Every structure is written in structure tokens, then in C-alpha cells.
Amino acid sequence: MMIAAIREVRAQDPAFAPQQLLIGATGGGMTFGEAFFRSLAAGGPDRRHAAWLANYNPQKPVLDAQEEAGFRVPSAIIANACASGSNAIGHAFELIRRGRRGAILCGGYDALSELVFRGFDSLQASTAEKVRPFDAARTGLVLGEGAALLALENHEHARARGARILGLVTGYGISTDTHHITQPHPSGIGPRLAMERALASAGCAAQSVDYINAHGTATLFNDATEGLAIAQLFGNRVPVSSTKSMMGHALGGAGAIEAVISLLAIREGLLPPNINFTACDPAWDLDIVANRSRPATLRRVLSNSFGFGGTNASLVIESAGGAN
């Protein structure tokens, strides 16, 4: 998936020359670790499994992609659970905004694995039914997988070399909820701080946000606290949807995938729908983009990602407008 994503970036912009890779991941090559463990449990033969081990570490898919693209530059893998992809984009944004880097390839990836599947099942966080974010009848998340990368570059430099500018990252907020390793504080303070900090980072008011691509896993706990925090900050004025209702939850890749969806929403002038929606949780009054996409002129989008360990990240993504 990482190789496919990096090939796509190279195809779209062959001249993009990153000085660093910042990639979010949480499971890494877990499936290789599982195969190794099962071979041990079965008393299987040695040695032939060495290749599995080499692919276990989360840096390996990144290294493979770097070698494929010829990017012999530093890479860092941020493993902040399900916020990892947004953290990677957010920190890349900070480095570029502050002049420490000119161009960074950033994003995230994760692949389905049995361990993660069984893990969410053990927590009764996953569902065998349809995934219904923010719905009163939501019963849990459905796992997904994927990779997404952004070629993030200093604005002036990108314009000077004639790059096609798809959009702007203008704000990043991060917070840590110290309440519990898997459950957010019921007040929604963690998500709220991340969103407030992202808005402050972008220098914009909540009223100026046109759409929120929510974390929206459809678990009882996430949606309760995220919904509360969104309602507190934005009221019901801003359309909200969770595209995990269609894509599933790609964990470390989710934030990056949803950043791309946010860019596409801006470009296409469409609010992506929150499918499988029947009725809003009565705990809050939100403008959910229920079941069908809506046409809209979008200039500024907020994208949320939250994860185990109480890690929360929000990105502000804006239209390139006349930037090209």
C-alpha cells in the first residue's frame, strides 16, 4: 500500500523532492508478526520465517517505499495510535511553516490484521452490523485499511516551481487526554482542546469552518465525546460527517486518508455523506450529512483523528483558492 501510494505521488508530481518522510502507522507489519507467532505455536521450521520478521517493523513499508521512489532522506514513523496519520501531517506542517523543512512527504498507512481485529472485538468496540457514526443506534466500528500520502511543501516554493496546489494545510492542534488508555474523558475535553488548538494555529474562528470530517468511529465512547465537543464549539451550524461510515477505520492511515477526502471535498464542492444514518444521538444537535452527499462551497475544513492512549489531532485544510 505504501509503495502504491508513493508511486501515485511520483506520478502526479515527479518533481516533488521531499527532505523528509513523516509517516503515521500503528499496526505496521503486524500480519507478518502473526504468521511468525503461528509458526512458533505450530512448532514449525526455523529460518524460513526470517523474511516475515524483516517485514514486521512499521519502518519496513516506509523503507520499501523510499527505496522504490529513490528518496534517501530521513524518515520518522509516528505511532500515536489512530491519530498517527494526522499527527504526521500536522507535524510536517509545523516544520514547513517554521522554515525547518521545505518539502515533506507525509501521511499514514495501516493494514488489517487479526490481532487488531480481535483486539477491538475484545473491547466490544467493533460491530458485525453496519457502521453508523453519530447515530443513536450505533453499535461500533468496522476496521478498514489503506495508505495515503500528501506532498506537503512550502507555499512559495511550490508556486515557484509551478506545482499544482491541491489545497493548503493551515492549522494543526494536538492534545493528550490523560483520562484512560482507551476511553476519552466523558467531558470531551481532549477532542475539544485539539480542535481549539487547530483553529488557533490557523488563526481562524469556529464560525469560519465549512465542514468537519469527524473521527466518528461509531463507537459509543468516541462519538459521544467528539459529538459533544463539536456541539460545544460549533453548535449545529457546521455540517459534519464521518467517512469511516464508507471506508471503515484505517487506524494509522485514517487521518491521512481523511485529509485526502477533505481535499477532494473542497475540490469537488461536495460534502461527503455519513451513510447508514438513521437518527442523531439525542445527546447533541449536529448537522450530520446524512446518507447523501450535499453540494457546498468549501473553503475551510476541519479533520479530526483521535486514538488510544488519549491522543487527539485536528487539522485545518483550506482551499488553494487563487494559490495556483
Added chain:
Amino acid sequence: MDAFITGAGWITPLGTDLGEVWDAILAGTPAPVRELPGPPGHKPHFAVSVPPRLVDSVARHPRLRRSSNISLFAAVAALAALRDAGLDPASPGNCAAIFAVSDGGVIYTRKFYDQVVREGAGSPLLFPETVYNAPGSHVAALLGLDGITYTLVGDASAGLAAVELGIQLLASGQVDHCLVAGAEEADWVLGEAYRQWRLSSSAIQIGSNRGALIADGAAAIVLSRQGRYLIESVSGGVPFFRQSEAAASLAAALGQLPPAIAPSRAISSANGTFVDRAERAAIEAAYGPIPTVYPKISLGDPFGASALMQIICAVQSLRRPGPAGSLLVPVIGLNHQAAAALISNRG
């Protein structure tokens, strides 16, 4: 902007006292090797491990009493580093926390997946501790940090990447201090994995290429804008795609350091694998032969924590009377990157 190391703390197989462990390293005293508990009928694996009593001070904390060793180690090291920096762990102020791990919470990961394989389901008490950022989450909760917390995963070079990230955060003005920690825990399944990868051994012998001796432990430093022990420079990580490229990658990393600074001593990352020759070749090509300390002879290799342990060794070296100068911290990981740092006493 200058970044200084203002506090250090560690938990190692040889103890937690900075001075005593440093003395043992200088003397080449090896930590006791023990056999890791493993399934019956399988090959034995060995490690140098942290004595359980060393985590007593944090093990009963409500947030930590069910956590894996790696989180306990990270907590002990982090609290010690903050105290060494003169910061109150109950109120460390505007402080970020960056963690580096390689294999992470492998004990609970192995236990959880073993339940899945044998019984078709795993315990919900174990699964949350399998995520790489579990130590970072627990330590942030312990310290009440509601801001920036990152966990970087990679080989040993992740420790220097974490230091670089911490310096970036300090330079941005977002925080006043940054806690940077590395942690790792040993387990039989790691021993088996590295054995099959031909990278582990039951003893460490520098230059032998027989393999690394797996270890557990944690190390933490506090970075601030003022202090005595200056991080002159940290290179970016230079990737290598095969082991034969490791020396060239470290040479490229050393080439990023200020050429005017000639280090008086190196704190080596040599661990009994291909790393040893690659590191020596790159250092000698850049600086000629320089006195070198080999901490992993004493501490084994706690992969994600090892670079931070090297940095603390450098600080301890600078804290002792002796020739002034800068210390080189070279790092070659096993399967990701090479990197290097220079540390000086500006007191």
C-alpha cells in the same frame, strides 16, 4: 536556538543510579544474563533484564498497575529525568513528551495473540497495552501532560529522531521543556525472532558479528533552552536498505555534523552485530581513531532505548572531571537508519 540536556534518568539491568551505572560501564562490568521464560521444548533465549524491584516506586500507581514492563520502565526513567532537571513531576509545566520504541509492548502483544491463537479471543485488559504509544500515554497521564505527546517507532535510530523532534518543538516555542524517552522490554519471542534473523546472541562480544544481547530498560532526558550540556548537533536519519550500506549511511550522518568540532570520545552503538564494523569504519574515516566507550557490553541492547542510554552516557562523561571536548553519539540501527549527535559541556 540552543537545546540543552538539563536532566537524565534511566532504569537499566545494572540499576537506576546515573553514577553507579556509568562506573560499571566504564569498568566493562556486564549485567547478569538470565534465561527468558519461554514455551517448553523451544530453544532457550537470554537477555539482561531490569530487576523487578526497580519498578516498585511506580508499579502500584492506579494507571500503571496493570501495564506492561515497558510502561513501568518509561515511567521510572521519566520521573528520574524530570527530578534531575529540577522539575516537579507533579507539575512539569509546559512540557512535551516524545517516546522512542522499537518492539514496544511485546510481552502483552505476545500474551494477547497467544490467547487469540489458542482460544479464539484475547483479554480486553491486554489489548490496550499492545499499542506502541502505551508507555507515552501512561507517562503523560502520570505527569498530567495534556499537550504534545508523540511516540516514534523504528530501530535504535528512533531515539535520535526523538531528540531531533524534541529540539524542533523547543525551537518552535510551543513548549518550555521536552521530555525525550526511549523504552524497551525483553521477551522470549523477541529472542526467537532476532535469532531467526541471525541478530541475537546469548552474550555480547564487540566485533564478533555473533549478535546482540537483548535487554530491557528505559532512558529519558529533559531538553530545555538553557543549561550546561549542549546538543551541538543532531543529524537527520540516513536510511540504509541493506546492511552493507550501514557504514555509508553513518558516514553521511557524520557529514551533517559541524566539521569544526572534533569529538574527544565516542559513545558507541556497537552491539555485536554488523553494526560494529560499520560504525568503526565510518568514525575512523571521519575522525580517525578516537577513544570509545561501549555501553552495550554492560547493558545489552534495549533497542528503542539504546540511543537515549548512549546520550546519558555522554552526559555522565561530561559531568566527570576530565578533558573538555565534545562527545560523539553515533547510532546505527538494525533495519532503518543511521544517525549521530554531538554533545558538549558549555558550563
